[in-house]
Structures are given as C-alpha cells and as structure tokens.
Amino acid sequence: MxxxxxxxxxxxxxxxxxxxxxxxxxxxxxxxxxxxxxxxxxxxxxxxxxxxxxxxxxxxxxxxxxxxxxxxxxxxxxxxxxxxxxxxxxxxxxxxxxxxxxxxxxxxxxxxxxxxxxxxxSIRHLQIAQLDALQHGEFVTFLKQHPRLISLSVKRCRHINSDFAALILQLPKLSILELIGPEVNDESLKGFFDIPTQLHTLILRQTQITDATLRMFADGCLVVQNLDITNNAHVSQRGIDALLRKKKFEKISSNL
The missing domain is CATH 3.80.10 (Leucine-rich repeat, LRR (right-handed beta-alpha superhelix))
Structure with a gap:
C-alpha cells in the first residue's frame, strides 16, 4: 500500500x-x-x-x-x-x-x-549529530537536568569540542559513550580518564586524538569494558600496545 x-x-x-x-x-x-x-x-x-x-x-x-x-x-x-x-x-x-x-x-x-x-x-538514550548551534555550556546545563542518561552519542557537533570530562561528570549512570568527529582531540579529553567510573562501551571514531590520549587513558582510573578506536589517523599500534599493557578490555576494536 x-x-x-x-x-x-x-x-x-x-x-x-x-x-x-x-x-x-x-x-x-x-x-x-x-x-x-x-x-x-x-x-x-x-x-x-x-x-x-x-x-x-x-x-x-x-x-x-x-x-x-x-x-x-x-x-x-x-x-x-x-x-x-x-x-x-x-x-x-x-x-x-x-x-x-x-x-x-x-x-x-x-x-x-x-x-x-x-x-x-524520562529520556535515557540521546544521540545528537551536527547540531551546530548548540554551545558547550548549554549542553552541560542540559545534562545536569538529565542525569539518568544511560547512553550518549555526540557526532560532529562544532561547539562540543572541549572539556568532555565536564559533560560526563553530570551522568553517573552513563554506560555507553560515543564521540565522533574532528572536534575530539587530546586537549578536549584532558581529565576525562581521571573520572572514577566505569563504562560498558567507549567509542572514539574519526577523531584527532593521538597516542597522548591513549597514555592518559592508560594512566587514568576510568574503567572501560569495550573500546572502539577505529578510524583515528593519529593513533599508532605502539600507542595501543602501551595502553593494553596497563588496561584490560573485554573487546577492543581498531583498524591497525
């Protein structure tokens, strides 16, 4: 019909x-x-x-x-x-x-x-992509009002490009986090891996992160069961190997 x-x-x-x-x-x-x-x-x-x-x-x-x-x-x-x-x-x-x-x-x-x-x-799962008008501070305020989010996906949002730790600190029940796009880099993830919490799945794809982010991850207290770091041009196998010497994962995905 x-x-x-x-x-x-x-x-x-x-x-x-x-x-x-x-x-x-x-x-x-x-x-x-x-x-x-x-x-x-x-x-x-x-x-x-x-x-x-x-x-x-x-x-x-x-x-x-x-x-x-x-x-x-x-x-x-x-x-x-x-x-x-x-x-x-x-x-x-x-x-x-x-x-x-x-x-x-x-x-x-x-x-x-x-x-x-x-x-x-009532919202538990949120995905946003290319919301170019949304500012970082506005998003932090929104997350403060929705602390029961279980999964969050942020893709290529131009102004969500700094202090991702401030975002995650608002979400004590978060289990799945996906960050995609060139706005994500070493500087924007500083402090993120020092958050004493556990994620079931962390996805970092098509970002500008380097091995420096993997070193912060290795030295931090954030626990992740499943890690996806595919399509990150500035991450090397050496950086992944160094991460794996300090962190254990149920599953890790990369294209190296």
Missing part, C-alpha cells in the same frame, strides 16, 4: 476496524522527499498507540506538528529526527508532552538550545 493510501485507511472516520489503533511504528524515511506534514498530522491523531517514530532526513514535518505528538502520542518512547527542509533557520520545538520518551536522535536538526530543555526527564 502506498503512503497516501495508508494514511487514508487509518484515518477513515467510519472504518470497519480501527486500523490506527494497531499502528505501533512509523518510518517516514522512504517518503520524506514529499510534503508529508499534513498527513503526519493525521497519523498522529489517528494512531494513539505509536511507540516509535522515524522522520528520516530532510523531513517536511513542521515544529507545531511535532508538538502534537505530546498531545496525541504520549506512548512514544523512540523519536528520530533529521534535518527539516521547511525550516531553513533555527526553530523552537516543545518535546515536554512526550512524557514516555526514552530514546531521541537529533541529526542535523536545526533546533535551538531552548528546545533541548523541553526534553522530558
């Missing part, structure tokens, strides 16, 4: 079966090249039991439509948002009504930091 037909079916006012009640997950990635905002508004109204919504990249869904989710889709626990073609500039979005939200991905989404502050305390 094509997307338009699907929307028309679930939104029939006098249908034999309440099809919308059985819809749990929606992935709009295949149709996000079309103007889908009006139909998404219908889906939100007629599918109250949605638990997962993927908007895909460059979606035409508008901010006020997203706010309807808080009113009609309070069971949603997973939301993935890409860039929004209908908003070439920064915009505000209110997530506060999504009281069951646990997993949120914001990928090149042009939201202001005030929008982040509306994310409910």
């Amino acid at each position: 094509q997307f338009i037909g699907f929307v028309n079916t679930v939104s029939l006012p006098d249908s034999v079966l309440p099809y919308g009640l059985y819809v749990r997950e929606i992935d709009l990635t295949p149709v996000n090249k079309y103007g889908v905002d009006m139909r998404v508004r219908k889906l939100i109204r007629y599918c109250p039991n949605l638990v997962s919504i993927t908007l895909g990249q460059a979606t035409s869904v508008k901010a006020d439509t997203l706010q309807l989710m808080g009113r009609y889709c309070q069971n949603v626990h997973t939301l993935e948002m890409g860039g929004m073609i209908s908003f070439p500039f920064m915009f505000d979005c209110d997530f506060s009504g999504m009281i069951g939200l646990r997993r949120l991905s914001l990928l090149t989404t042009p939201v202001q930091s005030t929008s982040l502050n509306t994310i409910p305390s």
Whole structure:
C-alpha cells in the first residue's frame, strides 16, 4: 500500500476496524522527499498507540506538528529526527508532552538550545549529530537536568569540542559513550580518564586524538569494558600496545 493510501485507511472516520489503533511504528524515511506534514498530522491523531517514530532526513514535518505528538502520542518512547527542509533557520520545538520518551536522535536538526530543555526527564538514550548551534555550556546545563542518561552519542557537533570530562561528570549512570568527529582531540579529553567510573562501551571514531590520549587513558582510573578506536589517523599500534599493557578490555576494536 502506498503512503497516501495508508494514511487514508487509518484515518477513515467510519472504518470497519480501527486500523490506527494497531499502528505501533512509523518510518517516514522512504517518503520524506514529499510534503508529508499534513498527513503526519493525521497519523498522529489517528494512531494513539505509536511507540516509535522515524522522520528520516530532510523531513517536511513542521515544529507545531511535532508538538502534537505530546498531545496525541504520549506512548512514544523512540523519536528520530533529521534535518527539516521547511525550516531553513533555527526553530523552537516543545518535546515536554512526550512524557514516555526514552530514546531521541537529533541529526542535523536545526533546533535551538531552548528546545533541548523541553526534553522530558524520562529520556535515557540521546544521540545528537551536527547540531551546530548548540554551545558547550548549554549542553552541560542540559545534562545536569538529565542525569539518568544511560547512553550518549555526540557526532560532529562544532561547539562540543572541549572539556568532555565536564559533560560526563553530570551522568553517573552513563554506560555507553560515543564521540565522533574532528572536534575530539587530546586537549578536549584532558581529565576525562581521571573520572572514577566505569563504562560498558567507549567509542572514539574519526577523531584527532593521538597516542597522548591513549597514555592518559592508560594512566587514568576510568574503567572501560569495550573500546572502539577505529578510524583515528593519529593513533599508532605502539600507542595501543602501551595502553593494553596497563588496561584490560573485554573487546577492543581498531583498524591497525
């Protein structure tokens, strides 16, 4: 069934079966090249039991439509948002009504930091990528308000480029941390490995770290079970070997 037909079916006012009640997950990635905002508004109204919504990249869904989710889709626990073609500039979005939200991905989404502050305390997994307007201090403030995050992924955020230790200190329950992009370097990770905590998984990919970071890791008290340091051009096998002489991992991944 094509997307338009699907929307028309679930939104029939006098249908034999309440099809919308059985819809749990929606992935709009295949149709996000079309103007889908009006139909998404219908889906939100007629599918109250949605638990997962993927908007895909460059979606035409508008901010006020997203706010309807808080009113009609309070069971949603997973939301993935890409860039929004209908908003070439920064915009505000209110997530506060999504009281069951646990997993949120914001990928090149042009939201202001005030929008982040509306994310409910139920959030446990957060992924952000290329949020160029988000400043380091604003992100620290956000994390202070969400100390129960279990996993955090930060990818190529231009201004999240210093003092990653300050970020992690706000998250005592953190288990999985992913840092990707050239903003991550030796200087930005100073003090990070001195945090007396344990991570199940640490991912450092496509960064500017060198063997100096691995030496800080080896001498620090941070404990990591699974380490992924693939695609770091300035890390050598010698640095990895020196790390392994002092630290033990259940699994370590590198492309050397």
